[in-house]
Amino acid sequence: MKSMLTLLLISSIATSALFFTGCSGGTDTKAIGSVADAAMKVYVAPGAKDEFYDFASGGFSGQMAVIGLPSGRLIRVIPVFSMDPEKAYGFSEETKPMLMTSHGFIPWDDSHHPEFSMSDGVPDGRFLFINANNTPRVARIDLTDFRTKEILEIPNSSGNHSSPFTTENSEYIVAGTRFSLPIPNEDVSIQAYSEKFKGTLSFVKMDKATGRLSLAFQLMMPGFDYDLAHAGKGPSHDWIFFSCYNTEKANTMLEINASQNDKDFIVAVNWKKCEELAAQGKGQIVNVSYAHNIYNDETHTASSVMEKDVRILTSADTKGNVYYMPTPKSPHGCDVAPNGELIVGGGKLATVIPVLSFSKMLKAIQDGKIDKEIDGIPVLNYKACLAGEVEKPGLGPLHTEFDDKGFAYTSMFVSSEIVKWSLKDFKVVDRVPTYYSIGHLGIPGGDTKKPWGKYVLAYNKITKDRFLPTGPELFQSAQLYDITGEKMKLLLDFPTIGEPHYAQACPADLIVKNSKKIYQLAQNKHPYATKKEADARVVRKGNEVHVYMTSIRSHFAPDNIEGIKVGDKVYWHITNLEQDWDVPHGFAVLGANNSELLIMPGETCTLLWEPKTPGIYPFYCTDFCSALHQEMQGYVRVSPSGSSTALTWNSRK
Amino acid sequence: MTMKSRLFMVLASALLIGLFFVPMWSITLEAPQYPKGYELGILISINEVRGANEFDLQNVNGLNHYIGMKPIDEKAIPELEYMPLIVGVLIAVGLLTSLIGKRQLVIVWLVLLLIAGTLGMYDFYRWEYDYGHNLDPRAAIKIPGMSYQPPLFGSEKLLNITAYSYPALGSYLILLSVALAGWAWWASRKAATKLPLATAGT
Numbered sequence: 001m002k003s004m005l006t007l008l009l010i011s012s013i014a015t016s017a018l019f020f021t022g023c024s025g026g027t028d029t030k031a032i033g034s035v036a037d038a039a040m041k042v043y044v045a046p047g048a049k050d051e052f053y054d055f056a057s058g059g060f061s062g063q064m065a066v067i068g069l070p071s072g073r074l075i076r077v078i079p080v081f082s083m084d085p086e087k088a089y090g091f092s093e094e095t096k097p098m099l100m101t102s103h104g105f106i107p108w109d110d111s112h113h114p115e116f117s118m119s120d121g122v123p124d125g126r127f128l129f130i131n132a133n134n135t136p137r138v139a140r141i142d143l144t145d146f147r148t149k150e151i152l153e154i155p156n157s158s159g160n161h162s163s164p165f166t167t168e169n170s171e172y173i174v175a176g177t178r179f180s181l182p183i184p185n186e187d188v189s190i191q192a193y194s195e196k197f198k199g200t201l202s203f204v205k206m207d208k209a210t211g212r213l214s215l216a217f218q219l220m221m222p223g224f225d226y227d228l229a230h231a232g233k234g235p236s237h238d239w240i241f242f243s244c245y246n247t248e249k250a251n252t253m254l255e256i257n258a259s260q261n262d263k264d265f266i267v268a269v270n271w272k273k274c275e276e277l278a279a280q281g282k283g284q285i286v287n288v289s290y291a292h293n294i295y296n297d298e299t300h301t302a303s304s305v306m307e308k309d310v311r312i313l314t315s316a317d318t319k320g321n322v323y324y325m326p327t328p329k330s331p332h333g334c335d336v337a338p339n340g341e342l343i344v345g346g347g348k349l350a351t352v353i354p355v356l357s358f359s360k361m362l363k364a365i366q367d368g369k370i371d372k373e374i375d376g377i378p379v380l381n382y383k384a385c386l387a388g389e390v391e392k393p394g395l396g397p398l399h400t401e402f403d404d405k406g407f408a409y410t411s412m413f414v415s416s417e418i419v420k421w422s423l424k425d426f427k428v429v430d431r432v433p434t435y436y437s438i439g440h441l442g443i444p445g446g447d448t449k450k451p452w453g454k455y456v457l458a459y460n461k462i463t464k465d466r467f468l469p470t471g472p473e474l475f476q477s478a479q480l481y482d483i484t485g486e487k488m489k490l491l492l493d494f495p496t497i498g499e500p501h502y503a504q505a506c507p508a509d510l511i512v513k514n515s516k517k518i519y520q521l522a523q524n525k526h527p528y529a530t531k532k533e534a535d536a537r538v539v540r541k542g543n544e545v546h547v548y549m550t551s552i553r554s555h556f557a558p559d560n561i562e563g564i565k566v567g568d569k570v571y572w573h574i575t576n577l578e579q580d581w582d583v584p585h586g587f588a589v590l591g592a593n594n595s596e597l598l599i600m601p602g603e604t605c606t607l608l609w610e611p612k613t614p615g616i617y618p619f620y621c622t623d624f625c626s627a628l629h630q631e632m633q634g635y636v637r638v639s640p641s642g643s644s645t646a647l648t649w650n651s652r653k
Numbered sequence: 654m655t656m657k658s659r660l661f662m663v664l665a666s667a668l669l670i671g672l673f674f675v676p677m678w679s680i681t682l683e684a685p686q687y688p689k690g691y692e693l694g695i696l697i698s699i700n701e702v703r704g705a706n707e708f709d710l711q712n713v714n715g716l717n718h719y720i721g722m723k724p725i726d727e728k729a730i731p732e733l734e735y736m737p738l739i740v741g742v743l744i745a746v747g748l749l750t751s752l753i754g755k756r757q758l759v760i761v762w763l764v765l766l767l768i769a770g771t772l773g774m775y776d777f778y779r780w781e782y783d784y785g786h787n788l789d790p791r792a793a794i795k796i797p798g799m800s801y802q803p804p805l806f807g808s809e810k811l812l813n814i815t816a817y818s819y820p821a822l823g824s825y826l827i828l829l830s831v832a833l834a835g836w837a838w839w840a841s842r843k844a845a846t847k848l849p850l851a852t853a854g855t
């Protein structure tokens with residue numbers, strides 16, 4: 001079965017099997033070595049905690065998975081771009097604005113690349129960014145409570161794929177468009193692609209104090225597909241690099257038509273200079289409309305505003321600060337080594353792994369080693385920028401990360417393996433199979449200045465026979481390898497949510513020390529908060545009814561309400577009065593056309609309920625909060641519209 | 654009393670000022686839901702009852718409502734009003750003792766302290782008994798014959814909760830104070846026999 005797959009992949013690509021090694025094993029014993037040894041390394045005893053947090057994107061689930069390493073245990077799913085009825089994300093009145101866009105409310109997206117906020121080129125444990133691919137957006141997650149606090153839509157973009165990579169101190173978070181478009185978007189013939197369609201690279205500024213995002217400027221680029229990015233560090237601090245493919249500018253059958261050039265590009269942008277140019281008022285302001293959604297920690301409520309205008313810099317504005325470096329062939333990964341000097345391209349269809357040199361690039365610019373210009377952007381000479389090539393690495397190099405001992409690890413989608421090679425002489429030193437078809441890989445801190453080179457993780461696209469079958473639809477999986485020795489050793493397979501495109505891992509301490517346990521009730525500034533039971537009440541405003549309700553072990557106040565009428569819009573504003581760790585209360589009411597609420601200690605959440613027929617409707621706590629959780633319930637009476645039932649509610653007896 | 658003894662008496666009295674700032678007793682509640690490192694704690698001082706962590710008292714009261722225990726409310730404990738006065742008087746008498754320098758006054762002071770301490774412990778026990786036995790008959794959890802009085806000293810398992818009751822820093826201050834006063838008394842006796850002329854007030 002597996003060798004069949006291998007054969008299929010090999011023949012479909014019509015390449016010689018020369019490059020191919022490994023990935024035909026039936027059991028793992030070869031990759032694992034001693035099973036007991038591997039088990040010892042991943043076993044986290046009951047009550048003990050994992051050493052690393054791993055944040056893996058949920059891909060088409062739109063969310064973010066939080067995994068403990070080395071155990072591979074899923075410890076949290078953070079809702080980001082998709083509604084989540086469990087946490088009422090996108091269902092509660094407070095979180096609905098988070099999913100607003102210029103296209104209206106969008107319940108889903110495809111989230112690809114997590115990225116830590118950085119200080120001096122290493123994760124600082126404050127925030128995690130992630131991109132929405134389909135309707136271009138960038139989200140900021142707060143790592144003190146693992147909640148999405150901000151979502152910024154990216155205008156003039158589509159398929160926000162080369163995002164949200166950040167500069168060395170998270171000065172900027174970038175967002176490069178995968179699909180080029182007419183800018184501004186308009187009704188034109190698709191055949192006009194090569195002349196009318198353009199790409200944009202967006203620079204989102206992060207406010208250091210608050211983490212708040214704002215769209216600073218965009219670069220107008222030729223109509224290629226911009227794929228991934230990584231910022232420079234150390235000597236290359238001022239620069240950021242984007243990979244791009246479809247430099248053929250094909251608009252149909254890209255699998256053939258965008259695979260013709262044997263070199264595409266890595267774009268090098270001097271963001272520091274571009275920032276100055278933007279500050280000087282270069283370029284032009286273009287009128288656009290894009291959503292900016294911010295969750296307020298004090299009111300526990302998100303708001304969405306439509307922002308206007310963006311500054312666009314063209315190649316004429318940025319002359320001398322944007323260059324193309326040729327890179328074989330259809331590059332995906334664009335990865336900068338810890339020293340900030342080497343830039344590794346992952347050419348999906350390339351037979352080598354090109355390693356470009358930042359210092360050589362600067363020299364090539366200085367010496368005018370320019371092959372041609374595309375739309376005013378100079379194309380540097382490949383050889384002049386090249387540090388070296390990794391020969392015969394395998395098939396389908398995608399993505400490279402680094403350890404702290406001078407080695408690089410590149411994922412090979414087609415030959416389904418991880419290849420370890422030396423940054424000194426670019427020679428392959430080891431390779432291990434992955435099961436199957438690895439996409440991205442990840443080393444804790446592996447794209448930063450200081451990798452914690454203990455493990456490499458494979459995020460695989462195909463699972464096939466690795467787990468118990470679940471019908472045609474299988475989950476995707478990750479694999480954990482020990483990289484402390486000379487040889488990589490497979491330790492563990494574990495399932496993931498959605499499709500993990502990329503992940504970021506860091507030592508647990510970085511996040512544990514800031515982790516919140518409760519929300520302070522005293523600091524709750526929700527306009528409908530009820531801070532003590534005595535204040536619980538029901539208020540009618542026309543056909544709107546606001547229930548100011550409290551929950552505490554093990555009752556709601558009030559828990560009997562009469563005088564609701566068919567046609568009313570009932571807002572259940574529920575405040576969890578607990579100030580104790582891990583004591584959420586839930587809320588669900590019969591016939592609600594949305595989700596439950598799950599309210600954390602000190603928090604206020606609101607559920608909109610529009611009962612359609614008269615009768616008695618029970619409500620209850622959905623989270624097993626206490627021994628008398630099952631008693632935590634109540635009734636609401638709904639009368640026909642226009643009836644004279646008085647609005648009444650009880651207080652605690 | 655010698656100057657040294659007087660000084661010790663001053664110290665013994667001054668140590669009691671600490672009682673206004675640090676708890677004398679600590680009750681810690683450990684349960685499966687409140688494991689080691691995350692226990693609930695109650696700290697008892699002469700002038701306040703508070704949680705070891707910001708919301709511990711509120712959470713203890715929250716849990717206690719299931720068994721019908723009254724919420725611990727500082728306003729319902731008048732001792733918190735007059736205990737500071739008693740300690741204040743003890744401090745004043747102690748300082749006066751060192752000023753006057755009469756050895757016998759040290760003994761009087763120690764006896765006063767002993768009476769206050771014993772009454773304090775008895776009062777503490779009485780409150781524990783009251784909280785543990787005076788339960789709301791409509792409580793959700795009722796176990797015939799079961800009371801929930803925390804131990805005066807040591808640990809005891811009450812349903813899912815193990816209560817630990819031990820002296821806190823304040824109590825050690827009192828012990829130190831007693832030791833200092835005792836030493837002041839003892840040292841001045843030796844001084845009296847050895848150097849009768851050099852002593853004052855004997």
Ligand SMILES: [Cu+2]
Pocket residue numbers: 551552553554584585586621622623624625626629632
């Ligand atoms: Cu509950």
